[in-house]
Amino acid sequence: MSDLDLLLTGGLALDPDTGARSPVTVGVEGGRIAHLGPDSPGRPAREEIALDGALVLPGLVDLHTHVYRAGSRLGITADRVAARSGVTTWVDAGTAGAGTVEGLVRDVVERSAVRILAFLNLSYIGLAPADMPTREIGELWDPRLADLAAVLRAGRELPGTIRGIKLRASANACGDSAPVVLPLAREAADGLGVPLMVHVGLAPPTLTEVLPYLRTGDILTHCFHPHPGGGVLTAAGTLRPQVREAAERGVRFDVGHGGASLSYGVARAALDAGLLPDTISSDIHAHSIGGPVPDLLRVLETFLALGMSLPEVVARATRAPADVLGEPGLGRLAVGGPADIAVLRPADEPVALRDMTGAALTGRTRLRHVLTVAGGRVLRPAAGAPDEGRPSSWLHRFENSDERTELETPS
Ligand SMILES: [Zn+2]
Structure with a gap:
């Protein structure tokens, strides 16, 4: 028998259902997991790494990211962040539209060590206009940019990459076009058979205007945002009945933290009311990476701080998003499956957190990154690589606006 490519010894596997930890040794060969269990595989490996009791998890799956640098000023480089965070599957959430998706495939998907999938923006130009320095123009303020035929053609040409349709239904993105573009987004997803x-x-549009367009398996991202116009809570702090109905019919509630899309107060009230997020994603981009979201681990730490358990947050960043993608082979460790592995070491350390409303939160668990293996390859953090963050004119303006004070008003 030939040597294994990689052997990880002395780790602990985490059972996402019970939270039980058990000794595990992982052998990797040809980009796949060749051995998984408490025992030794009985074969030497070209590279062996001792994990000294760290947690061996499936490679993390981040359902909402922006990793297309040429397609938008929001984009960051996935491989670089993956090497320090354990995220091995990245879903680019609408950075590309039908007119710009070819560059995402040729320049990002095909050149990255990590797996990159895409939700195609309904707008032909994707997020190209996001963060124009001199003016703000939403990608669907002109609804003629919702070219359904082009979206369907791109989805049929690139089924391996395009796994869903993305629509930004908020004032800055589609404004008054919502009544036109929401049904078109529905039609695009149905035409391709994707979420x-x-x-x-x-707002506009309000959450209650959006929800009727979402069905089983669809995703509502930024689910705990604090902006006026309708979050998941009523003014009294209870769940809106339409939100509960959507959750019951199988709409997935996704965090999408981003720069200004998560309020601890909203999240805490929703959790108290029984609405847990189905998936925990980062919405990492050039404006959030230097602030609240250096990586997905920080978002997981945030939900630990909000009272969820480690198995609960891990499941929501591994098998749950994999299931949303219809990829049950991802987000789980199994012999024969892809060797996508995240090794983390939870530490009892304070984590100082602050959301965009100014609310502070102190976590008690830091998730220290140990190792990322993507497709059997160990990703090494690049020493001295420059930060990819950019200041945002829009976020800066938002932070200085009065919107914050409107958060408590009935809507
Ligand atoms: Zn986003």
Whole structure:
């Protein structure tokens, strides 16, 4: 028998259902997991790494990211962040539209060590206009940019990459076009047989206008945002009945933290009311990476701080998003499956957190990154690589606006 490519010894596997930890040794060969269990595989490996009791998890799956640098000023480089965070599957959530997706495939998907999938923006130009320095123009303010035929053609040409449709249904993105573009987004997703991911935020449209368009398996991202115009809570702090109905019919509630899309107060009230997020994603981009979201681990730490358990947050960043993608082979460790592995070491350390409303939160668990293996390859953090963050004119303006004070008003 030939040597294994890689052997990880002395780790602990985490059972996402019970939280039980058990000794595990992982052998990797040809990009796949060749051995998984408490015992030794009985074969030497070209590289052996001792994990000294660290947690061996499936490679993390981040359902909402922006990793297309040429397609938008929001984009960051997935491999670089993966090497320090354990995220091995990245879903680019609408950075590309039908007119710009070819560059995402040729320049990002095909050149990255990590797996990159895409939810195609309904707008032909994707997020190209996001963060124009001199003016703000939403990608669907002109609804003629919702070219359904082009979206369907791109989805049929690139089924391996395009796994869903993305629509940003908020004032800055589609404004008054919502009544036109929401049904088109529905039609695009149905035409391709893929989930629809809708971002919600500052109205218009309101959340209650958006929810009727979402069905089983669709995704509502930024689910705990604090912006006026309708979050998941009523003014009294209870769950809106339409939200409960959507959850019951199988709409997935996704965090999508981002720069300004998570309020601890909203999240805590929703958790108290029994609405847990189905998936925990980062919405990492050039404006959030230097602030609240250096990586997905920080978002997981945030939900630990909000009272969820380690197995609960891990499941929501591994097998749950994999299931949303219809990829049950991802987000789980199994012999024969892809060798996508995240090794983390939870530490009892304070984590100082602050959301965009100014609310502070102190976590008690830091998730220290140990190792990322993507497709059997160990990703090494690049020493001295420059930060990819960019200041945002829009976020800066938002932070200085009065919107924050409107958060408590009935809507
Ligand atoms: Zn986003």
